[in-house]
Amino acid sequence: MDHEQNEEDMILDLESEPESPLAPPEDLLEQLDGYEWTLRDGGGKNLPPPADLLRKLSEQRDRSIFPEHRIPTMTEDMARNAFLSFVNSKCCYGNKAAGELVIQDLRQMTVYRYRLETYQESRLSEWTFQPFTNNLVDGPQNGASPRPWDIKVQAPPMFQDDTKKFRVPHSSLVKACHKCQGRGRHKCSACHGAGRMRCVTCSGARHRKKQQKRCKMRSGTGRKRCSTCSGRGNKTCMTCQGEKKLLHFIQLIITWKNKVFEFVSEHQLNFPGELLSKVNGENVFKDENVLVYPIIDFPIPEISLASQRAITEHNAAFATSSRILQQRQTIELIPITEVHYLYAGKTYLYYVYGLENKVYALDYPERYCCGCTII
Known part of the structure; x- marks a missing residue:
């Protein structure tokens, strides 16, 4: 015992x-x-x-060169086909209106999207x-x-x-x-x-x-x-x-993370801005280096200001807590077409945007409550 x-x-x-x-x-x-x-x-x-791994920006380099670019053309057939694909993807939308609508006006416009990516490495x-x-x-x-x-x-x-x-x-x-x-x-x-x-x-x-x-x-x-x-x-x-x-x-523990700053130029559209983050645009400028320099003299001044702000913020945020391995900044032209159409005596509109010709419709005349559930 x-x-x-x-x-x-x-x-x-x-x-x-x-x-x-x-x-x-x-x-x-x-x-x-x-x-x-x-x-x-x-x-x-x-x-x-x-300290020897902390890189600092030196004096400003030569002015950036921006090649000429043209807005991608949107035709009535392209706008109609994009709308039909959009309607067919919706379980509660009938496709009769999309097939019989009469396009009255195509208003093409563009917005510019600036992105700064800072690839950093941190250790703990x-x-x-x-x-x-x-x-x-x-x-x-x-x-x-x-x-x-x-x-x-x-x-x-x-x-x-x-x-x-x-x-x-x-x-x-x-x-x-x-x-x-x-x-x-x-x-x-x-x-x-x-x-x-x-x-x-x-x-x-x-x-x-x-x-x-x-x-x-x-x-x-x-x-x-x-x-x-x-x-x-x-x-x-x-x-x-x-x-x-x-x-x-x-x-x-080593962590590699890509931090993204994104800015879209101002536009007077009844259009959710977050949708533009999900489409591609036509690349008009790209700069990649260990550290990039702020863009100056871009035709849209707010893009240049966004570049300056983004680079200043990223370099200040990461310089003392992590190591910046690479930066990349791009400017993309995102085409947007405002399509006005007539159906059953009433006017409606929708937008075709991005190189993928995605569609956003403010309203659709042939929409039903079918009780479907999207999972």
Whole structure:
């Protein structure tokens, strides 16, 4: 009995313990040069790149050159076919009106869309761990850990978002599990280490209340084997998976993200502006470099102003918290045609926009409530 009691005392009771933290208490791990903040701040913060990686804009370059461009022509047949495709894609629209309408006027216009894409890389480090299974330990005894921005990694293709995690070389440490204090198991929180629980059928009274008959569910003992721990009274520590030791190491998390600034020139159209973000336009200007320069003297002054504002905002936002790898700015001409048509003695209008000839209709004369559901 004493032996069983001693064995039980060795099992840490963690029934009231919170979930295991990502890292053990700060005083359990040593500080590694170049990674002191992972203990002090807990990690999880973007690390500023070294000063020699911060690129700054130099003096303004020569004025940009904008080639001549023409507005794509929209014919009545093109406008009608685009509208028919749009109507046929709607389950509650009849196509009779689209086939019989009389086009009265085509008003072609354009808007310009400016985009600045800034492809940036950010790095943060944090302590993490895994159960130690007697594998090789690449610790400080093998040398100093390289600093976060000195670690060479293969970046994804430009302007593609991605996140990768790496183990920092020479940062591994082996410590006793801080959850179970190196025991590999803990008392079952359901039965408190007893291995048995009160029978739910008779509530431990050994007899059923109504019939006052001996409970047959658990041979009349009033108790049953704990289903949580299968009667063992303890459970394997989930933190170390019963290995009793943990391999701690610094994990470097590298995130590549493409940040997009978009601006559409002003227009006096009864047209949702967000639709223009979903179509292509005719490219009239493209500039790509590590850092691009603001556009000047574009025929539409508000585009030049948008370029200046976007570049200033992006460079200020990312220069100290991440590394800018590449920037790309473009100007696209998005064609829009306002189509006025007559049907059944009434006038209506719709818009054909983008190189894909998408359609937006303010109203449609042959629309029904068919109760269809779009999933």
